[in-house]
Amino acid sequence: MEESKKPQSIFVLGWIILILGILFTLLSGFLILGKTVLSEEVELWIDQYFDFEAFTLLIILMVFRSLYHLVMGIALLKGQNWGRLWFLWLMLIETGLGLLDPDLMDAGRAVIFLLFLYFLTRPGITFYLGKVTVPVKYTFKSLFSRPLTTVLTILGISLVSFMFCGVLMLANGIAKVLVATGEDDNVVFMEEDKFNEVQSMLSPEEVDKIENLGYFVFDEEFGEQLLSPELVASITLPDINDPTKDKNVTMRGTNEIAPRLRRNFRMVEGEMYEMGLPNCIVGKSLTKRMANCNIGDSVNVAGDYFRVIGVFETGGTMYDSEIWTDLFSLRDSYNRQGVGGSIVLGRLEDGNDMAALKKELDENPDLEVKAFIEKDYYKTQSENTTGFLKYLGMFICVVFALGATIGAMITMYSAVANRTNEIATMRSLGFQGEGIQAAFLIESMMIGALGAVIGIAVASVLSTIEIQMFSTVNFFGEFYLKMTLTLLTVLYTFIFAISMGFVGGVFPSIKATRMKIIDAFR
Amino acid sequence: MKLLKLIVKNAFRHRLRTILTILGLAITIMSFGIVRNVLEVFSFSEDDLIPGHLITRHKTSMMQFLPYSHLDKMRQVEGVEAVTYGFWMGVRYGDDPEEFFARMAIDQDNFYKIRSDWITSEEDIEDFKTVKNAALITPALALKKDWEEGDVITVGCDYFETVSLDVEIVGQFEFAQEQNRQAEFMLVRGDLFRRAIGQEVSPEMEHQVGWIELLADPPDEATEIATRVDSLFMNSDMETKTEPVNAYANAQVERFRTIITALQVSSYLMIGVILLVLLNTMSMVARERINENAVLKTLGFRGKHLVILNFGESMFVALIGAVLGAALIWPGIKLFKTLMPFLQQVKFEWITVVWVIPAMIIVGILASLVPVIKATNTSIVDGLRTLE
Known part of the structure; x- marks a missing residue:
């Protein structure tokens, strides 16, 4: 009974996947053609429904998905064992990703997850591997039977894994700083049509109007609303190690309330700046990096000197790379009389939700400002920077990975060629072709996994270095971050490396199954 | 001249393997070229x-x-x-x-x-x-x-x-x-x-x-x-x-120092992968030819001939890969630009092709070391005794 059932369900599955693959191919083909050669109306329509920034990623994912569905569908229909293995592997990936990173859980993944659960709970899972005996021990033992070749391949994959892991770690590091910056209940007001703090300028009247909106928490201690107009300027300071080199630093002029709006704000040393005096406090990250940034030093802003009287920290956010001073002193030094501030930051009162505030701003023609939740503002900014890095990094990684995959393929081909005798022996001992194929596939996936282990190990060393990054938030600003290794990054790297091993091993393993016992012995 | 013929014949003895090696080299060289071209955007010439x-x-x-x-x-x-x-x-x-x-x-x-x-x-x-x-x-x-x-x-x-x-x-x-x-x-x-x-x-x-x-x-x-x-x-x-x-x-x-460093590191990693792929193939060659090298030696070929044979084969494969890869750089950049809307300044620079050549010569020499050492160090008797 089992035997007759097996092909049937696989064929159904194969057809489903093949049709999915064809649909994906048609859609991605349509999108690519629509963007390039088809009429402008189509292009406009596409632009309307897929935003441009995400479009590239969308196309890559689409093409990737259509390819793997097509290949898997055909493999399943042809009754290929590796097709089933691949199906299992990809379902594992998709399920793992869906579970680990809820953001990535889309409809397609959910369906695959359910399918996976369904097949997992069925006794019929055996139709993938259960009926086939895989010489597992043999796989492990033969992995290092030709140590030089195997080690070279592992190293090749580890280099690619290292790079892949590094790109993700850098993106994580940026995201960590920028996402840590900003709070859920703070609102940033900015001039309409401006994209960052340095470019935005609000008039004093606009600042007053924002204060009068009445959406903000009233603070008993100050007897005022928790609201701070802030002037943001970019200044240059000499590097501490090389004073001839100037680095850009963000200077923020604000009032006494500003620190209260950042819940992580804490003075490390010295005193707070006072209103009306040319004093300033310096973020913790800067003290080690810039000259003139320790207590007692003076910072030159357009000819005026601001004495450093304190050091503050905000828990690893962007603000740690800033200098804070009094709004009015900075405004006067910077010749920005007549400006109320670059932005206004306020803490929302409970119950008054953002939607109502946005609606009010829309309906009020006198007040040409836009408002964001502070956290969202920095999140968007981090997406811009990390998006750039991820696109660039992933493109290079994928092309690069092709080279390493071919390296793995060469190794596996030679493994199959060198072991024809062994394959024949195993066949005559009763192992089926499918089992031997699985053995070779698992071997090449192991090579991938070992490559990932080395790559991740080396990449994890990077996380101890603090590096400088340009910021899109403040145009000329710079901030400092550490590359961050997360569980998800480790998982991604493993998936990437093992997939490289898998793809490299598929064709050699097919060759191993097709071998006739008689020929192999010869 | 005779050696040259032998080199080409040797190189294509395992046709699939050689083609895969060349393909692997070419693709990695292409990505190397793309990275170098992206780096060109951030550089300027003192001249x-x-x-x-x-x-x-x-x-x-x-x-x-x-x-x-x-x-x-x-x-x-x-x-x-x-x-x-x-x-x-x-x-x-x-x-x-x-x-x-x-x-x-x-x-x-x-x-x-x-x-x-x-x-x-x-x-x-x-x-x-x-x-x-x-x-x-x-x-x-x-x-x-x-x-x-x-x-x-x-x-x-x-x-x-x-x-x-x-x-x-x-x-x-x-x-x-x-x-x-x-x-x-x-x-x-x-x-x-x-x-x-x-x-x-x-x-x-x-x-x-x-x-x-x-x-x-x-x-x-x-x-x-x-x-x-x-x-x-x-x-x-x-x-x-x-x-x-x-x-x-x-x-x-x-300001872009971090990205520049990252790109530079990745371009060196690519050379590393190229070297590993070629080294892998050449080490297989070394293993297979022990017997044969011994036979050649008995026929009167000297150590230097074997060195030229192995080195030549490594160079031959490396250079075909280099030429193919260099030819792929230009279309690679076209593809890159359609996928990266924000890096439109990237242009094809001939200098990146010039970069490829010395890199590949070094890779070719390094990769030929394994078979060369093996061929010169194995005595005729040991070579003939080895069974593959």
Whole structure:
């Protein structure tokens, strides 16, 4: 009974996947053609429904998905064992990703997850591997039977894994700083049509109007609303190690309330700046990096000197790379009389939700400002920077990975060629072709996994270095971050490396199954 | 000659393996080429600099303007041959984000005394000086927008949005630097821009400039002249920082240091992978040929012949891979540009192909070490005894 059932369900599955693959191919083909050669109306329509920034990623994912569905569908229909293995592997990936990173859980993944659960709970899972005996021990033992070749391949994959892991770690590091910056209940007001703090300028009247909106928490201690107009300027300071080199630093002029709006704000040393005096406090990250940034030093802003009287920290956010001073002193030094501030930051009162505030701003023609939740503002900014890095990094990684995959393929081909005798022996001992194929596939996936282990190990060393990054938030600003290794990054790297091993091993393993016992012995 | 024939025959003995190796090399070389080309965007050549070209900006911030009166004071400084100023105007044009081109406002009377790297005719310089709302454009921009001499164009400024200028195109100019030839660029009269920001932003803006450029004579003393210029404005509220243009450009590039380093590291990693792939194949060759090498030795081939045979095979495969990979760089960049909307500046540079050749020669030599050592170190008897 089992035997007759097996092909049937696989064929159904194969057809489903093949049709999915064809649909994906048609859609991605349509999108690519629509963007390039088809009429402008189509292009406009596409632009309307897929935003441009995400479009590239969308196309890559689409093409990737259509390819793997097509290949898997055909493999399943042809009754290929590796097709089933691949199906299992990809379902594992998709399920793992869906579970680990809820953001990535889309409809397609959910369906695959359910399918996976369904097949997992069925006794019929055996139709993938259960009926086939895989010489597992043999796989492990033969992995290092030709140590030089195997080690070279592992190293090749580890280099690619290292790079892949590094790109993700850098993106994580940026995201960590920028996402840590900003709070859920703070609102940033900015001039309409401006994209960052340095470019935005609000008039004093606009600042007053924002204060009068009445959406903000009233603070008993100050007897005022928790609201701070802030002037943001970019200044240059000499590097501490090389004073001839100037680095850009963000200077923020604000009032006494500003620190209260950042819940992580804490003075490390010295005193707070006072209103009306040319004093300033310096973020913790800067003290080690810039000259003139320790207590007692003076910072030159357009000819005026601001004495450093304190050091503050905000828990690893962007603000740690800033200098804070009094709004009015900075405004006067910077010749920005007549400006109320670059932005206004306020803490929302409970119950008054953002939607109502946005609606009010829309309906009020006198007040040409836009408002964001502070956290969202920095999140968007981090997406811009990390998006750039991820696109660039992933493109290079994928092309690069092709080279390493071919390296793995060469190794596996030679493994199959060198072991024809062994394959024949195993066949005559009763192992089926499918089992031997699985053995070779698992071997090449192991090579991938070992490559990932080395790559991740080396990449994890990077996380101890603090590096400088340009910021899109403040145009000329710079901030400092550490590359961050997360569980998800480790998982991604493993998936990437093992997939490289898998793809490299598929064709050699097919060759191993097709071998006739008689020929192999010869 | 006989050895050459043997090399080619040997290389294709395992056809599939050799083809895969070449393919692996070619693809990795292509990605290496793409990365090097991306790096070219962040680099500039010292050769293109004008000797003695200095640039002055506000000491505290790159975004602060300088007073126009600084120009006259600087002219008095000993060793300053010429002074001119400029503003960055931005790139946006109209509402379409893809319709952008770069533009600057420059000193219509003096710019040509310093910017010998902007090539234009006497006649165009004269027109630029006399026509009140003149603008010069590069041939690439003229071609893209189909603009001709006499056309009047409305351009704005990215950071002062109320500013809008109607400029008349009076001629063309070209960058002397090879890598800027295709740049879409416009130069607008500086006094026109200053008047506009004076009216639209604030009256005192009319007497300010974005940056100042100087020509030091003699060029060798540029650093001392720069110090002399800066000392003029020391302790004023408009302190200046004057530095050679390459130092200024370096500071700009410095911001992207992390990305540049990452790209450089990845390009070396790629060479590493190329080496590993070829090394892998060559170590297989070494293993397979032990027997055969012993036979060759008994036939009278000497150690040096075996070295040439193995080295030649490694080189042969490496160079085919290099040629194929180098040929793929150009289409690779095309693909890269369609996928990366934000890195459109990437261009195919021949220099990256030149980079590939020495890299591949080193890889070829290194990879041939395994079989060469094995072939020369194995005695005939041991070689014949080995069973494969």
